Amino acid sequence: MKVTIVGAGAVGASCAEYIAIKNFASEVVLLDIKEGVAEGKAMDLLQTASLNGFDTKIVGSTNDYSKTADSHIAVVTSGIPRKPGMTREELIGINAGIVKDVVSNLIKHSPDVIVIVVSNPMDTMTYLTHKATGLPKNRIIGMGGALDSARFKYRLSEALGCPASDVDGMVIGGHSDTGMVPLTRLAVRNSVPVTKFLSEERLTQVAEDTKVGGATLTKLLGTSAWYAPGAAVSALVQAIACDQKKMFPCSALLDGEYGLSDICIGVPVILGKDGIEKIVEIELSDAEKAKLKESAEGVKKVNALLQA
Numbered sequence: 001m002k003v004t005i006v007g008a009g010a011v012g013a014s015c016a017e018y019i020a021i022k023n024f025a026s027e028v029v030l031l032d033i034k035e036g037v038a039e040g041k042a043m044d045l046l047q048t049a050s051l052n053g054f055d056t057k058i059v060g061s062t063n064d065y066s067k068t069a070d071s072h073i074a075v076v077t078s079g080i081p082r083k084p085g086m087t088r089e090e091l092i093g094i095n096a097g098i099v100k101d102v103v104s105n106l107i108k109h110s111p112d113v114i115v116i117v118v119s120n121p122m123d124t125m126t127y128l129t130h131k132a133t134g135l136p137k138n139r140i141i142g143m144g145g146a147l148d149s150a151r152f153k154y155r156l157s158e159a160l161g162c163p164a165s166d167v168d169g170m171v172i173g174g175h176s177d178t179g180m181v182p183l184t185r186l187a188v189r190n191s192v193p194v195t196k197f198l199s200e201e202r203l204t205q206v207a208e209d210t211k212v213g214g215a216t217l218t219k220l221l222g223t224s225a226w227y228a229p230g231a232a233v234s235a236l237v238q239a240i241a242c243d244q245k246k247m248f249p250c251s252a253l254l255d256g257e258y259g260l261s262d263i264c265i266g267v268p269v270i271l272g273k274d275g276i277e278k279i280v281e282i283e284l285s286d287a288e289k290a291k292l293k294e295s296a297e298g299v300k301k302v303n304a305l306l307q308a
Contacts, residue, residue, distance in 0.1 A: 001025045002070060003071060008038040011226045011233070013041045014226045020045060022054075034062070045058050072113065073116065075118060079120065092306070095121075123174050123299045123303075127299075127306075140253065141236065142175070145170075145250050147229050151210050152182050152210040156189075159203075159206050160198065167194070170186065170249050174266065177212050181292055183288065240271050247268050260293075263299055267281075268280040
């Protein structure tokens with residue numbers, strides 16, 4: 001199983017590290033436009049192989065897409081990261097051109113590749129990938145919901161004072177500070193609804209903290225986060241590579257599901273060897289439906305900027 005990661009920055013390198021350590025891929029190709037960066041990070045990672053006990057081959061390349069040939073899965077992290085005070089939407093003008101060029105080069109060398117989009121604004125970049133390539137919709141996946149849900153579970157475990165492994169929960173909707181819809185009503189601690197442990201006020205705070213999770217880290221770090229995004233991507237890659245049939249909220253192209261069409265937005269999907277194998281429609285409350293609709297309207301406004 002060959003996996004390509006385009007963009008050897010902090011997110012891409014973290015993703016490569018997690019994939020290598022999990023030892024399910026035969027080869028990871030790390031590609032970047034900056035001379036020597038991908039090669040250097042690949043070498044640095046390979047020097048941990050004997051220490052971390054993995055056999056994954058890691059290849060670094062400066063903008064040579066021939067090295068990515070016959071990739072099963074490709075992760076697109078390319079683009080400029082957020083700076084403090086910058087919204088994901090403000091990145092669209094620069095990142096749209098980058099993502100379009102990257103994906104066309106990937107498909108040229110790996111026509112059957114499954115693409116995972118990480119670049120921001122993620123839902124719009126996922127939509128752009130669909131429109132620019134015409135690939136089957138099961139083969140284009142936006143990462144955001146998996147990361148947002150991990151941040152949601154972190155905030156829930158913090159509020160509950162329990163390990164994150166005790167908690168399960170999901171965030172749907174757009175991958176933006178205003179578009180996320182944390183499903184607090186459905187969140188559980190070992191199958192017990194968290195509403196049994198936390199007040200409505202505390203759960204509202206958990207939801208709000210989740211929605212600004214990325215912005216909070218950007219303010220602290222001076223740039224976008226990388227450990228959790230890299231881990232989220234590696235989990236999606238593993239689910240596909242190992243045909244796990246795992247459920248994650250991901251940005252998927254909808255065609256009537258949840259009453260939405262011609263939009264990529266976060267909804268629960270089953271991931272396996274063919275990419276998105278099923279979009280799961282869950283029963284939402286009227287309030288949750290209204291929030292998802294509002295989120296979709298926000299995503300569509302950003303999508304409209306692609307033609308601006």
